[in-house]
Amino acid sequence: MIQNNSRPKTAIILFNLGGPDGPDAVAPFLFNLFNDKAIISVMQPLRWLLAKLISRRRAPVAKEIYAHLGDKSPLLENTEAQAAALEKTLNGGGDGRGDDCEDGSFRVFIAMRYWHPFSDETAVKVRDFEPDKIILLPLYPHFSTTTTGSSIVDWHRAAKSAGLNVPTSVICCYPVEAGLAQAMAGRIKPGLDRALKEISAPPRLLFSAHGLPQKIVDKGDPYPGQIEANAACVAAVLETDFPGLDWTVCYQSRVGPLEWIGPSLDDEIERAGIEGKALVVFPIAFVSEHSETLVELDIEYAKIAEAKGVPAYIRVPTLGDDQIFIDLLTRLVKNILPDGGSVIPASGERFCPASAVSCPLAL
Numbered sequence: 001m002i003q004n005n006s007r008p009k010t011a012i013i014l015f016n017l018g019g020p021d022g023p024d025a026v027a028p029f030l031f032n033l034f035n036d037k038a039i040i041s042v043m044q045p046l047r048w049l050l051a052k053l054i055s056r057r058r059a060p061v062a063k064e065i066y067a068h069l070g071d072k073s074p075l076l077e078n079t080e081a082q083a084a085a086l087e088k089t090l091n092g093g094g095d096g097r098g099d100d101c102e103d104g105s106f107r108v109f110i111a112m113r114y115w116h117p118f119s120d121e122t123a124v125k126v127r128d129f130e131p132d133k134i135i136l137l138p139l140y141p142h143f144s145t146t147t148t149g150s151s152i153v154d155w156h157r158a159a160k161s162a163g164l165n166v167p168t169s170v171i172c173c174y175p176v177e178a179g180l181a182q183a184m185a186g187r188i189k190p191g192l193d194r195a196l197k198e199i200s201a202p203p204r205l206l207f208s209a210h211g212l213p214q215k216i217v218d219k220g221d222p223y224p225g226q227i228e229a230n231a232a233c234v235a236a237v238l239e240t241d242f243p244g245l246d247w248t249v250c251y252q253s254r255v256g257p258l259e260w261i262g263p264s265l266d267d268e269i270e271r272a273g274i275e276g277k278a279l280v281v282f283p284i285a286f287v288s289e290h291s292e293t294l295v296e297l298d299i300e301y302a303k304i305a306e307a308k309g310v311p312a313y314i315r316v317p318t319l320g321d322d323q324i325f326i327d328l329l330t331r332l333v334k335n336i337l338p339d340g341g342s343v344i345p346a347s348g349e350r351f352c353p354a355s356a357v358s359c360p361l362a363l
Contacts, residue, residue, distance in 0.1 A: 008132035008133065009106075009107070009133075010105070010106050010107075010134070010333075010337065011106075011108075011109060011126045011129055011131035011135070012086065012090070012108045012109065012134075012135050012137050012333055013126070013134060013137065013155065014079060014082065014086070014108060014139055015111055015113070015138040015140065015147075015148065015152075015155075016075060016079045016112055016138075016139045016140075016288065017113055018073075018112030018113055018114045018116070019072070019073020019075040019076065019114075019115055019291070020062075020066060020115060021073070021076070021115065021116065022072050026059050026066060028055075028115075029114055029115045030051075030054070030058055031052060031055040032113075033051075033055075033114045034054045035047060035048060035051035036146075038150035038153075039146055065295050066291065068295050068299065069291065073115075073291060074290060074294070075288055075289075076110070078289055078290070078320060079139065080110065082139065082287075082320065082326070082329075084108075084321075085323075086108050086329050086333075087106060087108040089326050089327065089330045090105070090106035090108070090330055090334075091105050106333070107129055109122050109125060109129075110122065111123075111158075113150060119155045119158035119159075120158045120161065120162070122158070123155070123158040123159045123161070126162075126164060126166075127162050127163065127164045131166055132166070133167050133169070134159075134166050135171065136151075136168065136169070136170040136171065137171050137329065137332065137333065138173075139287050139288065141173065141174050141175050141180055141230065142173060142223050142226035142227055142230065143172050143222055143223065143226060143359065143360065144212065144216075144223035145219075145221050146221070148172060148173070149358070149360065152172075152343075152360075156168075168342065169342060169343075169344060170342060170344065170360075171332050171333075171344060171346060172343050172344065172360045172361070173346065174345070174347075175226040175227070175229050175230035177328055178233075179325070179328030180230065180233070181234045181236070182237060182324055183319050183322050183325040183328060184230075184237075184284065186322070186324060187282065187317055187322065188205065188238060188282050190316075191280040191282070191315075191316045192238070192280055194314055195278045195312055198278070198312050201278065202242075202245075203246070203277065203278035203279060203280050203314075204246045204272055204279055204280070205238075205245060205246065205280045206249075206265065206268055206280070206281045207227070207230075207231040207234070207247065207248070207249045207282055207284040208251070208265050208281050208282065208284065209227045209249065209250075209251050209285035210251065210252060210253050210285050211252060211254050211262075211264070212251075212260065212261050213258045213260055214258070214260060214261055215258065217261055219357070219358060220355060220356050220357030220358040220359070220362070221356070221358045222353075222356035222359045225352060226352070227285060228249055230284060231247065231249050231284060234284075248263070248268065250262070250263045250264060250268045251263070251264055251265065252264070252265040252296060252297070252301070253296060266304060269304050269308055269310060270308050272305075272308070272310050273305070273308030273309040273310045274308075276311060277310070278310065278312035278313075278314070279310055280314045280316060281314065281316065282316040283297060283315075283316070286318050287320070288319075289317070289318050293315070293318060298315055301313075302315070343361060345361065
């Protein structure tokens with residue numbers, strides 16, 4: 001078949017955290033995480049030494065966590081499903097690799113930050129695809145220097161190393177997009193319905209996000225503000241069916257002696273136990289299932305809820321490849337195509353407050 005190159009080719013790079021693919025990968029994965037200067041900001045070689053120490057100490061506990069998941073993280077498989085769904089939708093229902101896509105169009109790639117496929121591996125594949133444009137699309141709806149910011153820096157390094165010199169745009173965040181709120185509300189509604197049926201009393205909805213050390217937020221990271229804005233949008237959608245909805249934002253996954261942003265999920269569970277409130281917990285910062293949802297939320301925090309006397313504890317699934325979510329990502333990609341900007345929020349303009357000096361659009 002003769003290939004028709006009349007249509008421009010666009011490579012979409014999905015950013016995600018990554019996770020170990022076996023027991024032997026746990027310690028190296030943790031080392032890569034803590035050797036990132038966006039996570040531990042001290043200079044080398046001290047950061048390397050700290051990363052070695054922390055990863056060695058935490059590896060046994062982390063291996064126990066991943067033992068619940070078949071000794072590996074499911075994050076890559078989940079991200080691959082999202083990538084396949086996005087590519088199919090972008091290409092009008094085709095799989096992106098058949099006759100329907102041989103005239104160019106869209107190809108979706110995955111770049112993980114701390115385990116395979118790393119940005120270096122993906123940049124080589126993108127170079128071989130020979131795209132006319134690249135769009136960086138984080139699977140983190142909320143911008144943080146520790147997630148999207150770190151991934152952007154690493155991608156540009158890898159692209160330069162691979163000799164990949166192609167016009168590139170970045171969708172830095174999309175927390176207040178209507179499609180995101182609708183997709184999340186669609187996931188949450190069955191959980192609220194179930195709680196009302198089981199308890200016959202209004203439950204409390206907890207939007208649980210991964211925590212951040214307070215010192216990172218004090219430096220101007222916009223993450224908690226974007227989480228709050230996202231939660232408010234979702235609650236507004238849910239209010240139609242659940243007037244007077246009781247909801248709050250909280251944070252999980254605190255480690256170490258540093259002060260972390262709050263309130264913590266632990267504290268909210270304790271408060272619900274005291275008040276006799278059923279809980280519906282939605283992992284607002286995660287769009288894929290992994291250890292923080294399948295082990296922390298489903299096992300560890302569920303046990304805390306039972307011990308604290310919470311009458312019901314219902315965990316809502318992540319968005320995964322929910323079609324409303326995939327349709328949102330599709331619109332984000334297609335809306336950004338005519339734009340020549342390098343860093344663009346989905347809204348088209350900055351909405352972070354002036355205090356969020358770590359916003360990529362900060363002047």
